[in-house]
Structures are given as structure tokens and as C-alpha cells.
Amino acid sequence: MASPSRVEVLTLFRSLLRTAREFPDYNVKEYTKRRTIDGFRQNKDLSDPSKVTAAFSDGRSQLEVAKRQAVVYSLYAPKVKSVMELNQ
Numbered sequence: 001m002a003s004p005s006r007v008e009v010l011t012l013f014r015s016l017l018r019t020a021r022e023f024p025d026y027n028v029k030e031y032t033k034r035r036t037i038d039g040f041r042q043n044k045d046l047s048d049p050s051k052v053t054a055a056f057s058d059g060r061s062q063l064e065v066a067k068r069q070a071v072v073y074s075l076y077a078p079k080v081k082s083v084m085e086l087n088q
Contacts, residue, residue, distance in 0.1 A: 002053075003049040003052050003053055003056075004052065004053065004056040008056070009056065012056065012059050012060060012063065013036065013040055015063055016032075016036040016059070016062070016063055016066065017033060017036055019032070019063060019066045019067055019070055020032035020033040020036060020066065021033075022070040022074070023069075023070050023073050023074075024073055024074055024077035024078065025073060025077075025078070025082070026081075026082040026084045026085050027082075028069075028073060032066060039059070039062075043055045
């Protein structure tokens with residue numbers, strides 16, 4: 001597999017952040033967002049094509065997990081919003 005392009009990496013980043021917004025629980029939403037940003041910052045200096053490809057494929061698998069979890073969390077969403085979400 002070829003090394004992913006910049007556009008593919010940015011698309012993955014945006015998809016992960018978009019998926020994080022789908023979580024109804026504030027804590028899970030913020031954790032997913034923070035984890036996404038930290039993971040991309042940690043891997044921004046990778047230069048070895050095999051490591052870049054491995055990190056990209058790991059990110060794609062994490063995206064699939066996050067999508068599935070967002071669906072499960074939406075099935076059991078709390079009836080009342082969190083105090084942190086009341087001003088939004």
C-alpha cells in the first residue's frame with residue numbers, strides 16, 4: 001500500500017472529529033476529540049513511509065470503531081443534557 005497523501009490524512013482527521021461530534025455524552029465527545037488531536041500531533045513528524053502507512057491504517061480502524069460506538073451511545077443517550085452542554 002502506498003503512503004497516504006496529505007488530502008487523505010486531512011480527510012481522516014476531519015472524519016474523526018465529525019464522528020466525535022456524534023456522541024451524545026459530553027465526556028465521551030470531548031475525549032474522542034482530544035484523543036484525535038493528540039494522536040495526529042504525535043504522528044505529524046513521521047517520515048518513514050511504512051510507519052506513516054501503519055499510523056494511517058490504525059487511524060482508519062479507529063474511525064470505524066468510533067462510528068460503531070457513536071451508534072451504540074446514541075441508542076442509550078441520556079434524556080437530560082449535561083451541565084457542560086446547557087450553554088451550547
